[in-house]
Amino acid sequence: MKSVTVFTAVTAAVVVAATLGGAPRPAAALEDVDLVLNWVPTADHSPYYYARAQGWYEAAGIDLAIETGKGSGVSAQRVGAGVSDFGIADMATALLAKSKGANLTALMVIYANSPQGFYWLKSTGINGPADFPGHKIGNPPSDASRVMWPAFAQKVGIAPDAVSFVNVSPQAKMASLKSGAIDVTTDFYNEHDLKVRQFGDDLGFVAWRDVGINPYGNAIIVNADYMAKNPAVVKAFTEVSQKAFAACVADVDPCLKALLDAASGLDEANQRDQWMRVKELMRDPTTTGVALGAFDDARLRADYEMVKTYFEIEQPFDIETAYTNDYLSTDIKMPAE
Numbered sequence: 001m002k003s004v005t006v007f008t009a010v011t012a013a014v015v016v017a018a019t020l021g022g023a024p025r026p027a028a029a030l031e032d033v034d035l036v037l038n039w040v041p042t043a044d045h046s047p048y049y050y051a052r053a054q055g056w057y058e059a060a061g062i063d064l065a066i067e068t069g070k071g072s073g074v075s076a077q078r079v080g081a082g083v084s085d086f087g088i089a090d091m092a093t094a095l096l097a098k099s100k101g102a103n104l105t106a107l108m109v110i111y112a113n114s115p116q117g118f119y120w121l122k123s124t125g126i127n128g129p130a131d132f133p134g135h136k137i138g139n140p141p142s143d144a145s146r147v148m149w150p151a152f153a154q155k156v157g158i159a160p161d162a163v164s165f166v167n168v169s170p171q172a173k174m175a176s177l178k179s180g181a182i183d184v185t186t187d188f189y190n191e192h193d194l195k196v197r198q199f200g201d202d203l204g205f206v207a208w209r210d211v212g213i214n215p216y217g218n219a220i221i222v223n224a225d226y227m228a229k230n231p232a233v234v235k236a237f238t239e240v241s242q243k244a245f246a247a248c249v250a251d252v253d254p255c256l257k258a259l260l261d262a263a264s265g266l267d268e269a270n271q272r273d274q275w276m277r278v279k280e281l282m283r284d285p286t287t288t289g290v291a292l293g294a295f296d297d298a299r300l301r302a303d304y305e306m307v308k309t310y311f312e313i314e315q316p317f318d319i320e321t322a323y324t325n326d327y328l329s330t331d332i333k334m335p336a337e
Contacts, residue, residue, distance in 0.1 A: 032065070049255070140167065291330045
């Protein structure tokens with residue numbers, strides 16, 4: 001028997017109401033709260049839309065506005081400057097922003113495992129990273145995988161300068177791979193199934209986490225001053241979000257409906273596939289054993305050292321100031337499978 005707590009929609013609604021003493025608060029008592037996403041809405045954002053559609057944030061005294069993002073760097077800057085109260089950002093990006101003066105704290109990890117991976121076509125003669133030398137890797141100039149390439153190359157035992165990089169927009173990655181303009185590309189694991197459908201058995205793939213490079217990915221961050229001044233609101237927002245993720249893990253159907261109702265142009269089948277991959281990324285010993293969304297201090301310290309090695313840390317800081325698990329409920333854990 002699994003020693004985990006999985007919330008259905010009904011259970012989570014009851015818990016939220018109980019936490020807040022019963023009935024939803026009147027509109028006049030609601031706190032305006034802004035959440036800026038890391039990118040356009042996709043499956044990994046569906047829990048926020050679901051909880052909002054179900055009235056859970058409102059029951060917690062929160063009037064939540066969700067803004068489309070333009071990358072983790074932008075969301076980290078906005079939250080760090082206090083323009084947005086909460087945001088979603090890749091943890092390495094958030095740590096880098098904090099070193100540049102962004103006043104932020106991470107509250108809950110979504111991707112407990114790195115979503116980064118390399119893709120290629122086996123028909124090119126590439127069977128794995130050992131065959132990357134002499135080939136072209138295509139991705140955007142600022143892509144985290146390109147910046148972190150020396151770490152990956154060292155881990156798999158090849159020279160960092162053994163490959164050449166080609167500038168390719170995110171939208172052109174697959175077309176460029178198919179046309180032969182590039183030999184290898186990088187992408188998040190979320191859309192793995194799209195690539196499998198397009199390339200079938202010819203698709204080659206290696207995840208960074210499978211070669212021993214596994215920094216934390218996307219996380220919920222908050223402006224540190226806002227957190228200090230509004231601890232009750234931060235706790236309510238974090239716990240509702242945590243419960244929403246647990247509910248969507250238990251049954252994604254209503255969560256995808258809320259996402260599709262709020263964001264146009266999304267394909268339901270693709271988003272469903274994405275969510276299945278997101279669940280894999282959410283699961284690690286800390287999220288299954290401590291709390292869904294909990295950080296491990298040792299892992300974060302290793303991530304900080306990695307950021308120091310491959311990025312420019314302008315103002316060193318104590319990693320304990322960059323995150324907290326204090327606002328999470330330990331009653332909610334990620335299922336072990």
